Amino acid sequence: MKTFYINLSIVLIQVISGFAIAQDNDINISGVVLEEATSQPIPYATVALYRKNSKEIITGTSTDYEGKFNLMTTASNFYIEISFMGFKTKSITQLNSSHSKINLGVIKLAEDSESLEEVVVRADVSKTVFKLDKRVFNIGKDISSTGASALEVLNSVPSVTVNIEGEISLRGSSGVQILINGKPSVLADESSNALGTLTADMIESIEVITNPSAKYEASGTAGILNIILKKEEKKGWNGSVSLNTGTPDNHSVGLSLNRRTEKFNLFTQIGVGYRSLPRDSEAINTNLADNEVIYSVGTSYRDETFYNFTLGTDYHINDLNVLTLSGNFAYEVEDQPSETNFRYYDSNNVLVSNWVRKEITEATNPKYQYDFNYKKQFKNNSEHALQLSALGRFFGKDQSSEFINSTISGTDANSNQQTKTDFKQADYTFKADYTNPLSDSYTIEAGAQYVINDVGNDYQVSDLEGTDYVVNEDLTNNFEYNQKVLGIYFTGAYELEKWGIKAGLRLENTDLSTLLTNTNVSNSQNFTNYFPSFHTSYKLSDNMSLQAGYSRRVFRPRLWDLNPFFNIRNNFNITVGNPDLQPEFTDSYEITSIYKIGKASFSSSIYHKYTTEVIERVSTFNDNVTTTTTENIGTNASIGFETNGKYSPTNWLTLTGDFNFNYFDRVGNFETESFDFSGNQWSSRLGTKVGLPADIDVELTGRYQSGYNTIQGDVSGYAFLDFGLRKKILKGKAVVNIGVRDVFESRISESFVSQPTFETYSHSQRGRFITLGVSYGFGKGEAMTYSGGRRR
Known part of the structure; x- marks a missing residue:
């Protein structure tokens, strides 16, 4: 409560003093607040000035993200108190002024063990x-x-x-x-x-x-x-262990360990678990030329056993040189059973055929990465640094699938197929970054990066003919993808207490080639582009700041955008890539305001984007089969408004929210069809967190995503709610968590395509997920909620 009244007094004093005219005898007080144990900055620490005689508060401020603070006063007989929850308050009474300035330098706060429990909460x-x-x-x-x-x-x-x-x-x-x-x-x-x-x-x-x-x-x-x-920095042994379970199946064990000495920081994380991810889906293909309709309804699963292991170390050669070596290995074993029911109706709405298509898919996915990083800091300034890094990463997938069609009624639809996929992706990144603060106001950055992406996707489809499976050459091929990007950049920044500006230029050369080895169809692209950027900010007051920025960006087609071969899980709704796809470019502008009103803080932005060679998904229809591919179609101009806010009326209640509205104007033609149209989409999120007695916290988060128009149809909106409850035990060393995601099972994906000759509808849903987790922290570690969780 003391901290609350101090902060309230500071806010009132700042509001009142904001209307006063600065005097010639103003004293500027500055410094930086760090943790004593780790030398890490302490953001939002309270810095308060008191009169020595009456102990009445004069003025105050809070530290910024880097622990720095700066304030002015006309008083002559005062002392300073610096405080933050969980740390011992420090009083400074001996103050030396030079040329109306008091530089307190580095102030270190020690942990207050008696209040640590409150800090955790x-x-x-x-x-x-x-x-x-x-x-x-x-x-x-x-x-x-x-x-x-x-x-x-x-x-x-x-x-x-x-x-x-x-x-x-x-x-x-x-x-x-x-x-x-x-x-x-x-x-x-x-x-x-x-x-x-x-x-x-x-x-x-x-x-x-x-x-x-x-x-x-x-x-x-x-x-x-x-x-x-995260990279634990506490000295000695630290760690935490967790056990999680849930429905649908979501079971895992996680362990995090850290060993910190003067020279080394060794860190590792281990996770193992099993998760089942069901998905219900429905699709309707309507041929408007003859009114034939194909319905498909089914459920698919992604059952996964997964392992994750991370190991790394920092070696502090001396105070100015650090080497980091780290690696991560993950391995997944997938089982993906699915069953889809198909019904085919003729133009008179008579059932012609009804059949079930079952899929049995098994896959193993090894993936690993290794990272070397060297950072050298220079004696004149800790921000003056050279950083060199090299990263290698690999992802593989060895997958086999069997598709079995069984006729239920009507025309025979039996047709069995098998597929095999051998996918390998290797990426290498080499970087050099140099930062030099030439003065307190000027900073320059320069660097280079070279990225190599090498991918191979060997895909084979076989059809059952009699008793044997025969390779279907029309659907079988090996796709090779190789991309090299060389980039160099330079930026310069000028930053004062209230105003800052940063500008830069990046040059990138892209060398991309693709090859279908079976058919010897290749495509090569080589292009060089300039990417300027500009940012500025201005602090109007302690409670309001403005930011503005511009940048030019590129979106290079991804592997699955380029690969012309597809999964045949539903052979009436297929997706294929386009090896001739070109990159899209975007010019982005925005203005952002950041402001505080009492206990509430807000950020609002107005932004504009203009994109050329827009990559869009386009559907075509032939013989009742919908084929979706990617194409470059025209331009997209959008303007939007976004606002985010947080309000904490009491120390046990926090409310958060954000809202984003985007209006867009599409212009483009594909073949003989015009895709000129306008539309909008918006989303909002509201969250609340309530602290209850007995160390119990409850959290609710609701979200709404509006529908929007696409170049051939529209996508429906949806709303969903997440719920969480936590209970801390053993003085905060252990935590019990319950989470419910999508409480009302309302998070859906629903889209329509409406064209003169055909219509398609698709719907999918994951459902409700409930998890229970227990975690325990040992050493100097804190309880966590590690689950080795998998993507839904």
């Missing part, structure tokens, strides 16, 4: 910190994320949406680049389903970069999501 809520060119969403121990994978965590981040298929979008736009600790990673490859091996407890923060500076690789027209993983 109050530090649970995720929060967003704003920087010049990005937003940093620090992951709290959100209850509904119990047993959740990285995709569920991303779905709780403002501006980010993850649909039922696992596709990630930012402000309603796909084409998002996912990084792990600032680098590409096999764990961030959506095509490999690998994000599920990351879990909520492993994530420290997520950086949302809607307008990336030239320092970042230009891929991803919607922006960048950078997932920062």
Whole structure:
């Protein structure tokens, strides 16, 4: 309560003093607040000035994300108190002023063991910190994320949406680049389903970069999501262990260990588990030329046994040089049974044939990565640094499937098929980054990156003829994909206390080639592009700031966008790639305001994007079969508004919300058809977290995603609710969590395609997921909620 009244007094004093004219005898007080044990910055620590005689509060402020603070006063007889929950308050009475400035330098706060329990309770809520060119969403121990994978965590981040298929979008736009600790990673490859091996407890923060500076690789027209993983820094042995279960089957055990010494930091995480992911689906193909209709309804499963092992070490050669070596190995064993019922009706609505198509699919997915990183800091400034890194990653899939058709009634529809897939992807990334703060105001950055992507997909289809399976040469091929991207960049920043500006330029050369080896059909592309960026910010007051930014981005076609071969699970609704697809380019502009009103904080943005060579999915219809492929079709201009907010009226209640509205204008033609149209989409999210007696927390999060028009039809909207409950025991060392995702089973995927000659409808649903987790922290570690969770 003391801290509350201090903060309230500071806010009132700042509001009143904001109307006063600064005097000539103002004293500027500055410093930086760090943790004594780890030398890590302490954001939002309270810095208060008191009169020595009356102990009346004069003014105050809070530290920023880097632990820095700066305030002004005209008083002459005062002392300073610096406080933060969980740390001992420090009083500074001996103050030396030089030229109306008092520089307190580094102030270190020691942990207060008597209040640590309160700190654990109050530090649970995720929060967003704003920087010049990005937003940093620090992951709290959100209850509904119990047993959740990285995709569920991303779905709780403002501006980010993850649909039922696992596709990630930012402000309603796909084409998002996912990084792990600032680098590409096999764990961030959506095509490999690998994000599920990351879990909520492993994530420290997520950086949302809607307008990336030239320092970042230009891929991803919607922006960048950078997932920062935790790396324990406490000395000695630390760790935590967890056990999770749930329905549908979701069982796992996780272990996290860390050993910290003066020279080494050894960290490892191990997870093993089993999860079943059912999915109900329905599709209707209507031939408007003769009114024939094909219905398909079925359920598919992804039953997975998974293993995840991470091992790494930091070696501090000295105070200025650090080597990091780390590796991750994950292995999945998949069993994917499915059963789909088909019904074929003629133009008179008479049932012609009814049959069942069963699938038996087994697959093993090994994936691993290894990372070398060297960082050198220079003596003159800790921010003056050179960083070199090399990353290798591999993902493989050895999959076999058998499809069995059984006629129930009507015309014989028996036809059995087998498929085999041998998929291998190897990626290599080499980076060099140099940062030099030339002064307190000027900073330059320069660097280079070289990325190699080498992929092979050997796909074979065999048809049952008599008693033998014969290879279908029309559907069999080996697709090879090779891409090399060389990028160099330079940025310069000028940053004062209230105003900052950052500009940069990136040059990238892309060399892409694809080859269908069986048919010797190849495609090569080589192009060089410039990607400028510009960012600025201005602090109007302690409670309000403005940011503005511009960047140019590219979305290069992904493997599955280019590969012309497809899965034949439902051979009346198939998807194929287009090897002739071109990249799309986006110019992105935005203005953002950040402001505080009492106990509420808000961020609002207006943004505009203009994209050329837009990659769209286009459906064609032939012989009652819908084939969907990707094409470059015209341009897309969009303008949107987004706002995020958090309100904590008491220390036991927190309310959060965000809203995003996007209006778009599509212009384009494909073959003889015009795709000119306009539309909009919007989404909202509301969350509440309530602290109850007996160390019990309850959390509710509701979300709505509106429907929107596509170039050939529309996608329906949906709403869903997540629930979480947590109970801390053993003085916070152990935690029991219950999470319910999609409480009312209302999260669906539903789309329509309506054309003059055909109509299609598709519907899919995952259903409700319930998880129970128990975790225990030992050493200096804290209880976690690790589940080795998989993507849904």
